[in-house]
Amino acid sequence: MDREFVVGVIGAGRIGKIHIENLIRKVPNVKLKTVADIKIDAQLKQWADKKGISNLTTKATEIFEDPEIDVVIIASSTETHAKFIQEAAIAQKHVFCEKPIDTDLKRIKETLKIVKNEGIKLMVGFNRRFDRNFMRVHEAVASGQIGTPQIIKITSRDPAPPPIEYIKVSGGIFIDMTIHDWDMARYQACSEVEEVYASGAVLIDPEIGKAGDIDTAVAVLKFKNGALGIIDNTRQAVYGYDQRVEVLGSKGCVLADNEATNTVRIYTAECTNIDKIPYFFLERYMESYATELKSFFNCLQNNQDPTPNGEDSLQDVLIAMAAQKSFKENRPVKISEIDK
């Protein structure tokens, strides 16, 4: 018989609320016991009330010290991730943590070491892996339907850039935005990256350039299994959130196109019209958040290692760092140059 997991959630912002809703409605055999957030206002209280959340606290330690709680979901701000993972691990609680674990290599490795030593399970929230389309692509690759992967091609374009203030502290496009694509590329290639060449330009907003970042980027990956990867990014695709993945293999090719807003075509004397693709990640990936959480708890239930895990998150950050170096020095950079 299935056991019930008792869960504490740290962070009740936008993404934390999504996880809480999914926990309540979509994930079987879980009991949400405590929600911690550094700032509890009237609005959050009301929301928690409506959701039937009784324990609302500003102290994450309440979660770590609660012997009844088995699982911690970390959806707080990025700089707290490593600390909370470590505390949860030491308290012998399994962890689902939003990406990334950290942006400092040493810190990530130290955290993963503690996770390993404590023997807890850790999943990192690369939700795009749980998009129904990209899962289907992966299935075609992993099942051998398209043979050995040869070229992985990812189109990943945001509809509009974030505020300049955000850009300034984002760590740069390769760690902030492309991080999803490094992870997707590894997921679809079924292999680790050996070398990256990254190029880019400021074509959208000169302010982004002044902030020391770029807004348009392309990258070439070489995988350990011999496959090649190409990725293109823009901070502003005016026609919507363009998210496509393609894998060419020795026996075929698999493509995931954008989701449509509806299936309607309108034929007129001038042309044929289709509505715009959905705007942004909440529209496109909402379902994937529930699927990833179900996958995580399913792994716990069956004592399996969840994926993507801490090692995945580490690899993604390594590629991002290599890409930054590649762009700066305008030359291909091996991951081994970063991860000595």
Next chain:
Amino acid sequence: MDREFVVGVIGAGRIGKIHIENLIRKVPNVKLKTVADIKIDAQLKQWADKKGISNLTTKATEIFEDPEIDVVIIASSTETHAKFIQEAAIAQKHVFCEKPIDTDLKRIKETLKIVKNEGIKLMVGFNRRFDRNFMRVHEAVASGQIGTPQIIKITSRDPAPPPIEYIKVSGGIFIDMTIHDWDMARYQACSEVEEVYASGAVLIDPEIGKAGDIDTAVAVLKFKNGALGIIDNTRQAVYGYDQRVEVLGSKGCVLADNEATNTVRIYTAECTNIDKIPYFFLERYMESYATELKSFFNCLQNNQDPTPNGEDSLQDVLIAMAAQKSFKENRPVKISEIDK
């Protein structure tokens, strides 16, 4: 400021549960107070508990007699609809009722008369009108984008027939299955039907024929605005739940295709593959149930008449009856022959 509506639900079967979930999660400014069902077992109790429903009763009268309740949602079995609508109307409560009101013409008219006399609002649950694709088609027609409607074409095919026992009491394909398409045709043509010609055959299962019904049907409609309609139905499309709508107009044509399971194409040395379309109405129309309920409460909030209403349901039944007569006598039948 928006007022809050207090709601009672009669019937907590499959569709009743969907409405209750949508009430709780998706509709603003409503309070679900009481749920009535003729059979309350442990499972239903547990389900209600989890949903936070305190009043669970076997007596629908509790709802009608509760002065606090403003709105009644009727999702009980078809033969109770007319009775409950009448009782709700007399108790001065607005009603959302599952389709159809009744299958007896006199009974429907009597019910509508009471609804009118009591001045309450009544919406009938033709949820397909709230499918995002068909709403988009309607928008193209109603806005004049494709000009005057000339041909309405509906493809409506179930993936598998219901049990023979169900077929026997269903009232026949034209009232049981095509009822959705009569309503869709009227919705998209923006006009009432004047005449119908229906034809059909037993091509799927001889048992359906022995039960006095057909399993494959086509129909031609003539609308009062001059437009023509064609509908095709089958009880068994092995490739999935095929639901398409098309309107040809003087300035263009609008088509809603099937929803896709995913956007993935797989190219191999043999052919290109796409996954099957979603199986059945719960997969296809789940979102529409929430959209229709939101539309209903939005009308109440703004004191507008909801659509589709009792008159729509009456018209749909009249067309079904004309279609039955047409099929039996193999000739076109005017609605005025039925509705003298």
Next chain:
Amino acid sequence: MDREFVVGVIGAGRIGKIHIENLIRKVPNVKLKTVADIKIDAQLKQWADKKGISNLTTKATEIFEDPEIDVVIIASSTETHAKFIQEAAIAQKHVFCEKPIDTDLKRIKETLKIVKNEGIKLMVGFNRRFDRNFMRVHEAVASGQIGTPQIIKITSRDPAPPPIEYIKVSGGIFIDMTIHDWDMARYQACSEVEEVYASGAVLIDPEIGKAGDIDTAVAVLKFKNGALGIIDNTRQAVYGYDQRVEVLGSKGCVLADNEATNTVRIYTAECTNIDKIPYFFLERYMESYATELKSFFNCLQNNQDPTPNGEDSLQDVLIAMAAQKSFKENRPVKISEIDK
């Protein structure tokens, strides 16, 4: 080894010229010897010259009397078809004739009798059967891939009506325009039609109504194998020449969509645009004229009976007549009522 066929062509109008070009460029093992046309002007002479046609005559008899000629292609005006087929048959020449053989039932039958008695081969030019898309549909049906056909659905819409003067002598929409669809329906159903119900309206141009015709039509067919058919026609689809065919079978469904002008999609901040579909039959079906001629000569080469043949043409006319009667009397009409 392949033998060479010597060919005479009667009629060098638009369609005759297409056949002549295809004969010269696309059909192997044929020699075009003589072209007859009632009116030979300077332009035609120049055209014939450029094509290397030496024998240009106003007398069709030159073709019938030429012992070297094996095959006659008849592309003259409709009222001459039966006469020329008969003369060719008596002269022991195989015939490819443009549709229809005639519009008079007695005349068609008399012609077919002569064809049979003389033992020559006759193909009638229903070129749409040789469209690559509709051939692919037929292949899916005929090979059993989609099982037993149950519903045949044809969308056939012209981009613009012909001149009123043409409408007046056209014989009406069911014989002039729908004739192609009757033939397509029989081709895809792999069965003969038993009964037809036809309905229609004047929605495009009142002048068409004044000329005694309709411009918008729908029809329901019952086939001898139990399948049902639905067809819709309009004289004016402003968005282009809409030609689609669909067959639902017990094991699946096969659809042929419109040909695209190009494969380009343009995504903008407003919507996604695709160019209009090709305008009319010369754009859409040009390739099919060559394919049908190659099929005809291939049959001659291998001593096989070509399809569609005289019997096909007869059946198509019978359905057209039944449809006219059905529309006039507003009731389904059996083919046996016409073909007593």
Next chain:
Amino acid sequence: MDREFVVGVIGAGRIGKIHIENLIRKVPNVKLKTVADIKIDAQLKQWADKKGISNLTTKATEIFEDPEIDVVIIASSTETHAKFIQEAAIAQKHVFCEKPIDTDLKRIKETLKIVKNEGIKLMVGFNRRFDRNFMRVHEAVASGQIGTPQIIKITSRDPAPPPIEYIKVSGGIFIDMTIHDWDMARYQACSEVEEVYASGAVLIDPEIGKAGDIDTAVAVLKFKNGALGIIDNTRQAVYGYDQRVEVLGSKGCVLADNEATNTVRIYTAECTNIDKIPYFFLERYMESYATELKSFFNCLQNNQDPTPNGEDSLQDVLIAMAAQKSFKENRPVKISEIDK
């Protein structure tokens, strides 16, 4: 009034024959006078006869020395191109020459100098620019419909590799196969290339590696207008000849997908099937050869400079050379490093 051009063709191999057929059938106001080929056998004689070509010679000089001939079409083997262009230019004849002019930089420049000095017009046969889909993409870019180009993405995959013997003398994938894509990238970006980074691998056939070449390649381009380009190539896409082009711009995105073999979809209980895309370049690009020739003669008729011209061909070769160097040295290479 339009003048008539008298044309000589050098080279009557596969591509020469395509040009000759198009000259005869598709291009107005031209007279084909002489065809030269180094090897005239019975088969070629017969073919020429059937096409009505009277002058068939082994001596190209006959064409250059013929004062009546205005235009020379060069479709002989690559190593003869430069020589024949020069001779034609000196003889004051306009030239349409198959790609490339030469593979030696000095030779190309010397040839272009003579062309310029003699004032004749020269078009180089990059036929893909005249594919109806890619022309439509270019139109969307050039007209400003998608704003300033930012990312050009080209997918260009052959269905099967050429024989190893061909690979050995091909000059390598970047000059033999990607040459089309360098040209397409420049055409769609509306800008010249500044820098290229090329990467690749042997993933199809180790024999290709032994021959000193690669069979899978990706490249990143930086254009002078700031845009970025990405190209991917394989010598073997088992699912067919994959030819797609995409341009992201500041106001939208335009995509050209593959041409379909037909428009048919087959839905079964297992999945939905579409036929494979057409096999190779003769199927895909046949129409483009006629369009390019018409464009060339249209330029001559109107005294305009044809495109793509000698400078285009030079730029394409420069990029290929930079790509070769980039691949060899695993670093981005500026065009200015090659073209000092």
